């Protein structure tokens with residue numbers, strides 16, 4: 002990639018190309034729900050059930066059950082009102098084993114696949130399965146400390162980050178008038194900072210990453226000719242102090258974690274910023290009703306399997322930001338099922 006203009010937005014949206022990969026785990030989770038749990042036949046027999054009833058009947062943990070129910074609403078198999086779940090007509094016809102239109106056998110070939118076994122483990126034990134459900138690998142968080150895994154995974158995030166970063170950089174312009182420094186927490190290759198700085202000459206930035214990704218980020222920043230504008234700080238974002246800044250970028254970071262860690266990161270953001278300081282939260286968001294968009298509900302199945310997080314709605318994050326003294330502007334789409342919102346410290 003020579004003479005590449007980091008400030009130039011892509012002309013096309015690669016959403017579908019990313020969706021094939023992002024929804025890779027959703028079919029296996031459905032196989033588990035239909036065949037291993039026989040969830041839909043059980044709900045049909047009860048007519049209406051609460052989340053707690055489903056959890057205790059099948060021994061399912063809260064985080065993965067939330068992901069499963071979100072997928073069921075987004076797919077149009079379940080409706081939820083005041084935490085009461087019912088089957089739709091579609092599910093009654095095709096997902097209940099006594100129906101002549103039952104499609105369970107269609108999922109038989111994958112119900113014992115390594116990914117389906119990983120989904121079942123996560124559903125019942127709430128711990129991330131191994132990366133790509135390989136027996137000999139660690140979970141994603143541990144794997145990111147290994148040099149060769151971190152290199153491959155950072156390249157994966159970097160390649161989608163070019164178009165996503167450029168589009169995000171255009172979309173956040175209205176919030177940048179008072180901003181001179183950006184702190185990119187869990188920055189990966191730093192592509193989101195590089196694209197932001199390419200469009201904003203007044204900005205300088207600090208990237209905060211753990212080893213060995215910090216070294217990968219350094220090489221990438223030098224490659225993009227950003228070495229004099231971006232500083233790298235190596236550390237643990239939970240344990241170490243964050244440098245002061247006007248604006249914090251949390252891109253694809255919060256969705257790696259469950260609520261206690263998310264609260265800790267938002268609290269650190271509040272402690273780091275002065276009044277008027279901003280946090281840009283960028284990733285794939287569910288809608289506030291948590292019944293879509295379907296591609297994000299499907300992607301959440303991948304995240305719940307490989308990380309300690311899932312996809313969240315803006316409302317879920319906003320409630321925590323408000324507790325820590327922020328005001329959140331409305332969520333906006335960017336590209337490829339991703340988007341952002343900005344939280345301003347009051």
Ligand SMILES: C[S@@+](CC[C@H](N)C(=O)[O-])C[C@H]1O[C@@H](n2cnc3c(N)ncnc32)[C@H](O)[C@@H]1O
Nearest residue numbers: 145158187188189210211214236237238252253
């Ligand atoms: C999903 S990646 C997101 C990378 C980049 N922000 C993006 O949007 O593509 C999450 C990043 O958080 C980093 N990370 C995870 N735990 C961390 C910790 N305790 N301290 C610092 N960085 C951490 C990982 O190394 C990884 O690069």
